[in-house]
Amino acid sequence: xxxxxxxxxxxxxxxxxxxxxxxxxxxxxxxxxxxxxxxxxxxxxxxxxxxxxxxxxxxxxxxxxxxxxxxxxxxxxxxxxxxxxxxxxxxxxxxxxxxxxxxxxxxxxxxxx
Amino acid sequence: xxxxxxxxxxxxxxxxxxxxxxxxxxxxxxxxxxxxxxxxxxxxxxxxxxxxxxxxxxxxxxxxxxxxxxxxxxxxxxxxxxxxxxxxxxxxxxxxxxxxxxxxxxxxxxxx
Numbered sequence: 001x002x003x004x005x006x007x008x009x010x011x012x013x014x015x016x017x018x019x020x021x022x023x024x025x026x027x028x029x030x031x032x033x034x035x036x037x038x039x040x041x042x043x044x045x046x047x048x049x050x051x052x053x054x055x056x057x058x059x060x061x062x063x064x065x066x067x068x069x070x071x072x073x074x075x076x077x078x079x080x081x082x083x084x085x086x087x088x089x090x091x092x093x094x095x096x097x098x099x100x101x102x103x104x105x106x107x108x109x110x111x112x113x
Numbered sequence: 114x115x116x117x118x119x120x121x122x123x124x125x126x127x128x129x130x131x132x133x134x135x136x137x138x139x140x141x142x143x144x145x146x147x148x149x150x151x152x153x154x155x156x157x158x159x160x161x162x163x164x165x166x167x168x169x170x171x172x173x174x175x176x177x178x179x180x181x182x183x184x185x186x187x188x189x190x191x192x193x194x195x196x197x198x199x200x201x202x203x204x205x206x207x208x209x210x211x212x213x214x215x216x217x218x219x220x221x222x223x224x225x
Contacts, residue, residue: 031210033212035215040217042200042216042217042218043156043200043215044215045212045213048210048212056210058212090155094211097211099161099163101146101161102146102158104155104156104157105155106154107155
């Protein structure tokens with residue numbers, strides 16, 4: 001029972017490169033989310049998805065692209081990485097319904113040099 | 114606008130009780146969540162309040178007052194392992210989404 005996993009766990013990349021962070025959940029949850037966490041800012045929502053093929057912008061979407069062709073996967077792509085995108089990225093999922101909490105993956109620590 | 118305020122840091126003694134406050138101003142409200150996050154780890158769910166009052170779960174309790182836009186998390190019989198960040202999050206009332214708006218978190222240090 002893997003739950004929700006993220007890969008890679010650590011990534012160092014150079015400015016201008018494209019990088020994709022993977023997120024996979026085994027619960028068949030409807031909702032999936034991508035957050036970034038930076039000191040002083042807390043968790044900020046980048047993109048979310050209510051179901052396969054349905055995605056929408058969060059608070060800080062610029063420079064990121066998402067897709068969701070299958071319910072269990074929700075990859076996040078940085079099209080041209082910048083130093084300001086150095087952060088810890090968390091993926092989360094939840095069932096549909098107001099009272100359900102979000103379950104977080106272990107995070108990916110991304111450094112852009 | 115959306116705003117969630119929590120104290121940045123708190124210190125407490127092992128065995129004591131600590132209360133972490135959260136105030137919020139959001140365009141809508143459909144529930145408040147508390148999460149615990151240890152350093153270098155993912156947030157984990159602690160509690161959920163949607164109606165006014167106190168929800169108790171073991172050593173942890175959470176209170177909500179919707180009219181005041183206020184919640185607190187109460188931790189009793191503090192243990193060293195309770196040293197962590199505590200995140201307050203509000204579910205904004207906005208159709209069928211499960212979006213949460215997070216505060217910046219309160220870093221709690223439990224001292225012997």
